[in-house]
Amino acid sequence: MTMIFGIPVQAFLGQLLVGLINGSFYAMLSLGLAVIFGLLRVINFAHGAQYMLGAFVGYLLLTYLGIGYWPALILAPLIVGVFGIVVERLALSRLYDLDPLYGLLFTFGLALVLEGIFRYYYGVSGNPYAVPPLLSGGTNLGFMFLPNYRGWVVVASLIVCFGTWVLIEKTRLGSYLRAATENPRLVQAFGVNVPLLLTLTYGLGSALAGLAGILAAPIYQVSPLMGSDLIIVVFAVVVVGGMGSILGAIVTGYMLGLAEGLTKVFYPEASNLVVFVIMAIVLLVRPAGLFGRDA
Amino acid sequence: MPELTLRETSAKTSARLEWTLVGLGILALLVAPFLVYPIFLMKMLCFALFACAFNLLLGYTGLLSFGHATFFGAAAYFTAHAVKVWGWPPEAGILLGMAGAALLGLVMGFFAIRRQGIYFAMITLALSQMFFFFCVQAPFTQGEDGIQGVPRGMLLGVLDLNVSLNMYYFVLAVFLVGVFAIWRIVNSPFGMILRSIRENENRAISLGYSVANYKLGAFVMSAALAGLAGSLKAIVFQFATLTDVTWQMSGEVILMTLLGGIGTMVGPIIGASLVIGLENTLATSGFPVTIATGLIFMVCVLVFRRGIVGEFYARIFGRAGKD
Numbered sequence: 001m002t003m004i005f006g007i008p009v010q011a012f013l014g015q016l017l018v019g020l021i022n023g024s025f026y027a028m029l030s031l032g033l034a035v036i037f038g039l040l041r042v043i044n045f046a047h048g049a050q051y052m053l054g055a056f057v058g059y060l061l062l063t064y065l066g067i068g069y070w071p072a073l074i075l076a077p078l079i080v081g082v083f084g085i086v087v088e089r090l091a092l093s094r095l096y097d098l099d100p101l102y103g104l105l106f107t108f109g110l111a112l113v114l115e116g117i118f119r120y121y122y123g124v125s126g127n128p129y130a131v132p133p134l135l136s137g138g139t140n141l142g143f144m145f146l147p148n149y150r151g152w153v154v155v156a157s158l159i160v161c162f163g164t165w166v167l168i169e170k171t172r173l174g175s176y177l178r179a180a181t182e183n184p185r186l187v188q189a190f191g192v193n194v195p196l197l198l199t200l201t202y203g204l205g206s207a208l209a210g211l212a213g214i215l216a217a218p219i220y221q222v223s224p225l226m227g228s229d230l231i232i233v234v235f236a237v238v239v240v241g242g243m244g245s246i247l248g249a250i251v252t253g254y255m256l257g258l259a260e261g262l263t264k265v266f267y268p269e270a271s272n273l274v275v276f277v278i279m280a281i282v283l284l285v286r287p288a289g290l291f292g293r294d295a
Numbered sequence: 296m297p298e299l300t301l302r303e304t305s306a307k308t309s310a311r312l313e314w315t316l317v318g319l320g321i322l323a324l325l326v327a328p329f330l331v332y333p334i335f336l337m338k339m340l341c342f343a344l345f346a347c348a349f350n351l352l353l354g355y356t357g358l359l360s361f362g363h364a365t366f367f368g369a370a371a372y373f374t375a376h377a378v379k380v381w382g383w384p385p386e387a388g389i390l391l392g393m394a395g396a397a398l399l400g401l402v403m404g405f406f407a408i409r410r411q412g413i414y415f416a417m418i419t420l421a422l423s424q425m426f427f428f429f430c431v432q433a434p435f436t437q438g439e440d441g442i443q444g445v446p447r448g449m450l451l452g453v454l455d456l457n458v459s460l461n462m463y464y465f466v467l468a469v470f471l472v473g474v475f476a477i478w479r480i481v482n483s484p485f486g487m488i489l490r491s492i493r494e495n496e497n498r499a500i501s502l503g504y505s506v507a508n509y510k511l512g513a514f515v516m517s518a519a520l521a522g523l524a525g526s527l528k529a530i531v532f533q534f535a536t537l538t539d540v541t542w543q544m545s546g547e548v549i550l551m552t553l554l555g556g557i558g559t560m561v562g563p564i565i566g567a568s569l570v571i572g573l574e575n576t577l578a579t580s581g582f583p584v585t586i587a588t589g590l591i592f593m594v595c596v597l598v599f600r601r602g603i604v605g606e607f608y609a610r611i612f613g614r615a616g617k618d
Contacts, residue, residue, distance in 0.1 A: 043413045091597060100413050101359050102596050105553065108546060109592025116585035232542060236421040239414060269432060276425035280406050283418065287409040 019261015024157035027253025028212040034249040036205035042103030048231025049114040054213025069132035076214040077207040084206025118224035126221020242292020341528040346551040346563030348520030354558030357493030362423030366396040368540030370522030375442040375535035389526040396522020404514030441536030556602030
């Protein structure tokens with residue numbers, strides 16, 4: 001058997017794949033956080049809860065209505081997005097003039113409520129969500145065995161990340177968005193409906209979290225706690241990358257996922273800690289973050 | 296969060312009112328164990344001290360730490376370990392817990408003060424989650440079981456803390472000393488500089504203050520006092536568990552402070568009493584605590600940002616703070 005650094009190449013690539021999958025979710029979630037933060041100046045603590053919500057919507061659609069994975073892939077982000085729009089209209093929009101910390105505290109409360117509700121009805125244990133038949137099984141790549149669904153998640157997350165990047169950097173709507181980030185008053189004076197733009201942005205960010213959730217459902221168990229454990233790691237990712245750029249958020253997400261996978265190969269005990277350690281090092285060397293523009 | 300606090304003009308009248316309240320409060324706490332279950336009161340006092348220590352940072356320095364559970368929980372572990380495994384007397388165990396929390400505060404603060412605002416909050420949260428994972432794996436915390444059956448022991452070799460009333464008055468004494476220390480810090484020249492950093496960091500820098508050192512100092516003091524509260528809790532309840540180092544605990548202390556009134560001396564105490572009381576009530580009703588806590592968070596942020604004590608001041612002195 002081929003060895004890399006004294007470790008069987010299969011095990012090595014296997015952990016690297018796990019890292020890549022985790023990285024895909026870090027990238028999608030930190031992307032959503034960056035999009036929301038860019039315009040709203042709100043750190044969306046509920047992002048993890050919205051990710052959990054996406055997975056649960058998929059699970060509930062399947063269990064109670066018999067709606068399968070592919071329709072859920074559209075419906076779950078839509079439902080979570082609409083939920084986000086309602087939250088933004090009713091509550092978040094009242095907090096824009098205040099210290100950004102209030103937005104963080106409000107969404108923290110929202111996350112607690114969402115998590116509490118699902119915990120109350122579904123307990124803390126996970127609910128399995130079957131891999132869709134089209135993507136079950138795996139492919140032998142010659143050097144390793146790739147479960148099809150995992151391959152799909154990597155591809156899908158790349159498409160989502162690229163799509164969001166194109167939407168924001170290359171389209172007219174995206175240019176409004178970026179302009180409103182720089183100077184909302186001036187953009188409003190040009191006749192762009194900025195409050196609507198803010199609402200849609202929060203909806204889009206929430207939908208991205210929901211989409212990540214439904215993509216995650218067949219890999220991880222659908223559980224009320226799946227979001228809160230993840231969101232703290234994603235915060236560390238955001239601190240490492242800096243929220244200045246969309247591309248930065250994506251690249252950092254994948255990088256840290258891979259770093260975590262590599263650590264799992266060489267020193268499994270530290271795999272939970274490695275993202276935080278990297279964060280600490282980045283804070284020492286480059287406090288503004290790898291892609292950050294301001295300190 | 297500058298918009299929450301009272302301006303200096305009403306400071307004198309508010310100080311007089313605060314002293315009256317403090318006098319009444321201490322009186323009530325002295326007789327309370329004869330009326331209310333002492334264990335509940337001691338829990339309340341521990342969390343009230345925790346919230347006051349947290350408020351030193353959020354209310355008076357303007358730094359929102361999302362990682363204070365680390366100091367509270369770590370100190371509880373240190374004290375429990377020293378008292379149970381090494382057989383230290385309780386007072387030495389508590390001092391060790393405080394020192395350990397201060398040291399952790401120094402490390403976390405060193406990293407966190409490199410960024411401001413929400414980044415500061417996220418960094419403290421991430422570092423405290425790292426400490427949580429450390430506690431899950433480290434052998435001395437005994438994992439999911441926690442350190443149980445910690446003996447209360449004899450205070451200074453003479454006072455038997457197993458007697459409920461002795462324990463209560465010891466906790467009350469430590470609580471009062473802790474809160475007095477915070478009050479002294481806040482009203483010292485050092486505290487004034489902290490407030491100036493909260494109000495306008497750039498101006499404080501341009502006046503020549505090394506803001507980073509002041510922030511770190513405040514962070515360490517806040518951590519040490521939060522540790523004092525955690526150590527005390529370990530002695531009272533005779534155990535230290537993972538619950539105390541979770542991010543939910545960090546959230547809880549924020550809620551206590553927010554509900555009572557950020558940047559007021561008595562606010563966190565009232566907030567802590569209410570939250571602990573509510574949790575006690577809910578524990579028997581079967582209604583999930585997280586939902587209640589989350590809802591209070593949302594309501595506080597939306598309509599009640601000054602907190603109970605802050606709103607009370609605003610009503611009494613007619614200073615309708617614009618926010």
